Amino acid sequence: MSTVTTAWTPLRLRESLLPNRVWLSPMCQYSADEFGAPTDWHLAHYGARAAGGVGMVMVECTGVAPDMRTTRRDLGLWSERQTEGHRRLASAIRSIGSVPAIQLGAAGRKSSHGVPWDNAGTRHPIGPHDGGWQPLAPSPIPFAGLAVPTEMTTEDGARVLGDIERAARNAHRAGYEAVELHGASGYLFHEFLSPLANHRTDAWGGDLEGRMRFPLEMVEAVRAGWPDEKPVIVRMPATDLLDGGLTADETVRVAARLHEEGVDMVDISSGALSPDALRISEPLYNARYGPGLRTTGIRTAASGLVTEARQLDEAVPELVDAVFVGRALLRDPYWALRALDAEPRDSWPKQYHRAF
Numbered sequence: 001m002s003t004v005t006t007a008w009t010p011l012r013l014r015e016s017l018l019p020n021r022v023w024l025s026p027m028c029q030y031s032a033d034e035f036g037a038p039t040d041w042h043l044a045h046y047g048a049r050a051a052g053g054v055g056m057v058m059v060e061c062t063g064v065a066p067d068m069r070t071t072r073r074d075l076g077l078w079s080e081r082q083t084e085g086h087r088r089l090a091s092a093i094r095s096i097g098s099v100p101a102i103q104l105g106a107a108g109r110k111s112s113h114g115v116p117w118d119n120a121g122t123r124h125p126i127g128p129h130d131g132g133w134q135p136l137a138p139s140p141i142p143f144a145g146l147a148v149p150t151e152m153t154t155e156d157g158a159r160v161l162g163d164i165e166r167a168a169r170n171a172h173r174a175g176y177e178a179v180e181l182h183g184a185s186g187y188l189f190h191e192f193l194s195p196l197a198n199h200r201t202d203a204w205g206g207d208l209e210g211r212m213r214f215p216l217e218m219v220e221a222v223r224a225g226w227p228d229e230k231p232v233i234v235r236m237p238a239t240d241l242l243d244g245g246l247t248a249d250e251t252v253r254v255a256a257r258l259h260e261e262g263v264d265m266v267d268i269s270s271g272a273l274s275p276d277a278l279r280i281s282e283p284l285y286n287a288r289y290g291p292g293l294r295t296t297g298i299r300t301a302a303s304g305l306v307t308e309a310r311q312l313d314e315a316v317p318e319l320v321d322a323v324f325v326g327r328a329l330l331r332d333p334y335w336a337l338r339a340l341d342a343e344p345r346d347s348w349p350k351q352y353h354r355a356f
């Protein structure tokens with residue numbers, strides 16, 4: 001039996017107490033109903049992971065507006081109907097034993113494509129005449145294979161900031177305890193930050209200071225719709241892993257500014273701005289950027305190939321304050337309880353005690 005290591009100890013972010021530091025990473029299920037609201041699939045999927053002992057369930061990337069989703073099957077949080085569905089989902093996660101959190105997304109140039117299983121796993125664009133929409137981005141530079149996006153005007157930007165504030169307010173009303181802004185994976189926030197996707201010459205482009213201006217406004221919009229006592233997390237790239245892209249030194253400067261703007265934690269990601277980005281497939285491939293980002297005083301979390309219990313202890317607390325686990329928890333909702341390897345009657349749901 002393992003001794004309790006830091007990964008299994010509580011972590012406080014503002015007034016939210018996370019019972020441990022092993023969390024479900026946000027993973028799109030592409031299973032929303034026709035109104036963008038959660039379905040039975042979400043209740044079963046997230047309910048099982050909540051029963052599986054993770055300290056926080058981060059619900060998948062949820063669009064702040066119809067044209068900010070990646071696909072028509074993404075969850076949304078712009079309507080009352082969606083908010084009602086999320087209230088049920090957040091309540092289920094909490095009552096089953098985890099802390100409900102939600103990732104808010106604005107997909108930018110990576111929006112309006114098909115769901116992965118409809119085209120043999122490839123990302124195929126869906127045009128406005130086929131039920132899709134025209135994507136918006138900082139500059140008219142496409143993500144490989146997807147539509148050339150329209151360059152955002154000042155009015156478009158103001159509209160998106162309003163959408164973000166409304167989604168944050170709805171997330172609070174639905175009962176989520178933490179919110180994460182999706183600022184990585186080549187989505188809008190990341191597109192503005194990266195010199196490879198942002199060629200603007202106005203106040204939202206240019207040097208790093210200019211390129212981080214709109215992302216910081218996105219954070220301000222989240223904070224405007226979200227109460228002070230609840231934590232805000234930003235999933236951000238530690239580097240583009242591309243020649244001429246964002247560097248690790250630059251993202252430390254971004255993290256420092258996020259910290260000043262009231263962001264409590266960065267959830268470290270890397271690459272994904274373009275298919276050419278270097279793919280690193282070694283354990284803890286994002287957590288290794290934690291010590292650098294932590295120098296700013298901000299809390300850190302990371303996903304990225306944590307598949308064995310010992311890797312939790314390698315990561316926390318040396319590299320990061322918490323770990324998001326993705327694919328291992330898709331394969332096995334009880335991965336965390338198995339990794340904890342404690343006396344089942346002390347850790348597994350009481351409904352299952354007779355199994356042991």
Ligand SMILES: Cc1cc2nc3c(=O)[nH]c(=O)nc-3n(C[C@H](O)[C@H](O)[C@H](O)COP(=O)(O)O)c2cc1C
Nearest residue numbers: 025026027028060061303304305306325326327328
């Ligand atoms: C099916 C699937 C869906 C995903 N959807 C999202 C998402 O909605 N938002 C996000 O930030 N990352 C998403 N990711 C990335 C994961 O959250 C995670 O960062 C990544 O898989 C690396 O962690 P892992 O090695 O533990 O899986 C997704 C990954 C998978 C496999």
